[in-house]
Amino acid sequence: MIGLIKNEWLKLVKQWGTRVMIALLVLITCLFAGLMKYEESHQADSPTPGWQEKLQAENAAYKKELTEEQNLTEVRKDYLEGQININEYRLQHNLPVDTDMDMQSFVEGSSDLLSFAGLFVLIAAAGIVANEHTWGTIKLLLTRPVSRVKILFSKYATVILFGLFLLAVAFTLSSLLGLVLFGASGSSIHLAYENGQVVEQSMIFHLLKVYVFKFVDVLMFATLAFMVSAVFRSSSLAIGLSSFLLFIGPTVTMLLSMRYEWTKYLLFANTDLLQFEEGRTLVSGMTMEFSLVVLAVYYAVFQILAFIVFSKRDVAA
């Protein structure tokens, strides 16, 4: 099995296209860092005077929304309460909001760049089965004394490894750039509201959580592309369909979700797990547990389809 995964990994990274993708990710992260540095040099020094007044104003607005708004979702209500409590905690303990750019906030900001990593993993997943058919090498691959299930599994494992690799590259690179350009001076504490209490969390823990949640998003779309690749044997269809869904899906789902409640069963309503952290769920009544179950069902369907079709297929020219 290790040998099979090694094979797939070598085939993936020895391709010119894969190296370009890795280089692009590095380049984009560097550009983003440069841009942030430029922005920072044009900003006023902080802590901003009067941050207490600002937080109090914020809380007043939150409280107003909490009491006057009729159709607040549970998640939104929790979120508002959390924010109010966190702000009060800040006021009590004299913890100003750190608006200064530092290593941690840079790493958090550059987590948005994971969309690129996601796109690259999607492209790799779309090609990993379909390319063997295009190249004709599938005939040599499947006439070995290795079951087709094992071969497909090694390919999927390689996609996941590639995803983790890009994630690690992005995380390490943005940490390094953040450290060099902005320093590690900022507060290393992240305030979270859990079970009616404000808790201090380590920043690293918070950042890892953000990256892991974003990785779930990447994983779902990569699995979708992998399934299309294995079922339809066409990498262009797999890339086209899944990136179309990646870009259009969330928007369409959001539009639909304003009128129909069933949209909460759509894949795109659930891929963004940060929506629960940030109190902006698409459809009321959705919870983290609900989303995880929906995602698991989609994931299982994708995998079952891919494995059944791949192992039963007659390989013709």
Place this chain on the structure above:
Amino acid sequence: MTALVELWNVSKVIKGRKIIDSLSFTVKQGEVFGFLGPNGAGKTTTIRMIVGLMKLSEGDILINGHPIRTGFEKAVSQVGAIVENPEMYKFLTGFENLQQYARMQSKITKEKIEEVIKLVGLEDRIHEKVKTYSLGMRQRLGIAQALLHDPKVLILDEPTNGLDPAGIKDIRRHIRDLAEKKGMAIIVSSHLLSEMEMMCDRIGILQKGRLTHIQAVHESSDRAVDRYAIEVNYPEAAVKKVISSFSYVQPKIAGSCLMVEAEKERLPEVISLLVSSHIKVYEVKKVTKSLEERFLEITERQEVMSG
């Protein structure tokens, strides 16, 4: 000699159409079996079923006794194959390609890889990317990959397709060597009869998914009756003379020649008859029917029967 490949009533149905219709044959150790038929007769489909790329609709295939349906991994581990063109990963070197296949099977050492590279004569270019290879070199790399795990059965689909005469000769030599020296059972498919005649021991003719004929390539030499072409100055007169005395030799005219079918011992009698009738005899030669003629005879007969 043990049978290494056995097909038992193998059928393949695709979209309700029977592409392959109850095919049965065996290939023995050390034998080169040619699979001949026009395009679309089902050669490639049969080969794809033997190597496990396609599932069987009916029947079973045994490789060295292991059924492909229930013991795929055991059966296929005895088979090396090139199905159609030897497609390789072009962005990898020849060596890296072979390493890929070596990792998919246990017990393939680096020495073994070096050995097959030497066998096909690719030592000089093996560390270059495959995209720089000529078709002949890719074909040789294809054979190297098929021999990597010391298979007992080798399957080559249209192995000489697109090769130049030197390349074809090269492949032919490899095939004969592997059968004779290593005792492998080899299945070769082609639509070129002349090609098959030069490398096969037996040829199976496939038409519309059915195996219509299996024929040994070299006719047995102790055959009683041979055909002879006798070049004479007056073929018409010669035919009349011979018919009157030896009608059973079935004399016919072919250009300036008189064609007869006779046992060797009868030939002097025919010649002395011609000489005594004042017909000049310039040349007498034995005619062996080429495989091509036999193939056409068989296929024509089939067409007459079906038409």
